[in-house]
Amino acid sequence: MDSLGQILAGMKNNNLLRRSEQLKAELLNDPLVLELRAQHPELDEEQLIRDMAKLYQYVNDSRHCAKCPGLDQCPNDFPGHFTKLTVENNTLGPQIVARQVPCSRQLQRENELSIQKKIRSFYVDERALQEGYDEVEILTKDRVRAPAVTQVLRYISATEEGGLQPRGLYLEGNFGTGKTFLMCYLLHKLAKSGYSGVIVYMPEFVEDLKSMLQDSQKLKETVEVMKQADLLIFDDIGAENLNPWVRDHVMGSILNYRMNRKPTFYTSNYSLEALEQHLSFTSKDGEERYKGQRLMDRIAPFVDVVTVTGSNKRGKRS
The missing domain is CATH 3.40.50.300 (P-loop containing nucleotide triphosphate hydrolases)
Structure with a gap:
C-alpha cells in the first residue's frame, strides 16, 4: 500500500499536471503568441511547448509593460527591461531566442544618469x-x-x-x-x-x-x-x-x-x-x-x- 506521503505527492503531481495543461492551452492561445506564430509559421507546436518558459516570460513582461506603473515600481523580473523574442535558424532548425531589452523609460533614465x-x-x-x-x-x-x-x-x-x-x-x-x-x-x-x-x-x-x-x-x-x-x-x-x-x-x-x-x-x-x-x-x-x-x-x-x-x-x- 502506498504511504500517505506518496498519495499526497501523487495528488500534487496530478494537480500540477492539470494546471500545466491549462497554462499551456492559455499560453498557446494568447494573442501575443498567436501573433508570433503568424509571423513565424516555421515554428511548430512542439517547438513552442519546449520554449514555454520563454513564452510565459514574454507574455508576462508584455502585460506588465502595457500597464506600466513606472520604472521604480516595475514588476518585471529584470526591472526596466522586457523580454524580446526573436527566431533564429541554425542546424537544429528555427530556435526561439529570448533577450532582456531595456524599455524606453529605462533608456531615458540611463541617458539622464550619463548626463548627470x-x-x-x-x-x-x-x-x-x-x-x-x-x-x-x-x-x-x-x-x-x-x-x-x-x-x-x-x-x-x-x-x-x-x-x-x-x-x-x-x-x-x-x-x-x-x-x-x-x-x-x-x-x-x-x-x-x-x-x-x-x-x-x-x-x-x-x-x-x-x-x-x-x-x-x-x-x-x-x-x-x-x-x-x-x-x-x-x-x-x-x-x-x-x-x-x-x-x-x-x-x-x-x-x-x-x-x-x-x-x-x-x-x-x-x-x-x-x-x-x-x-x-x-x-x-x-x-x-x-x-x-x-x-x-x-x-x-x-x-x-x-x-x-x-x-x-x-x-x-x-
Whole structure:
C-alpha cells in the first residue's frame, strides 16, 4: 500500500499536471503568441511547448509593460527591461531566442544618469542641474531676456557643431534674472554631446578653500577637476569675500591653465570693469590694482559678454 506521503505527492503531481495543461492551452492561445506564430509559421507546436518558459516570460513582461506603473515600481523580473523574442535558424532548425531589452523609460533614465555624471557642482543647488528644460519656455518666459537666451543657444549650437569654442561667456545682470539657470541649461545640453562640466558657486567655494589649507590633497584634486573640465562656470563671481591667496594662487592657477585651452564661463552682478575693481581689493591687503588687472587679463579676453535683463525670478521658475 502506498504511504500517505506518496498519495499526497501523487495528488500534487496530478494537480500540477492539470494546471500545466491549462497554462499551456492559455499560453498557446494568447494573442501575443498567436501573433508570433503568424509571423513565424516555421515554428511548430512542439517547438513552442519546449520554449514555454520563454513564452510565459514574454507574455508576462508584455502585460506588465502595457500597464506600466513606472520604472521604480516595475514588476518585471529584470526591472526596466522586457523580454524580446526573436527566431533564429541554425542546424537544429528555427530556435526561439529570448533577450532582456531595456524599455524606453529605462533608456531615458540611463541617458539622464550619463548626463548627470558629466556634470559636477560645487555648492550649487543640484535641483538647478536636474530639472527639465524646455527651449520654448526658456525663450518665451521673459521676452526681455530673449537676446541673452539667443546668444546662449547660439553658443550651444556652435559647440555641438564645431567642438569646444576658444572663448566662454560672461553673463552679467541684476539679481534673479536667470543667469545661473541659463548656465545650468548650457551644461545640461552640452553634456548630452559628451562634454564634461563643472559649476562653482563662488561665495561658498572661497569660504571652503580656507579649510582646504589643511588638506593639500583635497585642494589639489579640486583645482585639477576645474582645470580639466571641458566647461567651467564660476557662478556669482564678485559676491565672494576675496583674499590674496585665493585670487593669485587658486583662481590664477586655474585660469592660467585654461586660457587658450578650454572655455570658462561666469555669471555676475558686476560688469567686467566693476569686477576688475572687486578683484583688485582683498580683505587682507586692501587695494592691489596690478593683481586685479593680472587676473582680469585671464578673464576678459577669453569671454563674450552677455547682458541678461528681465524681472527678478527668485522664488519662481526661471
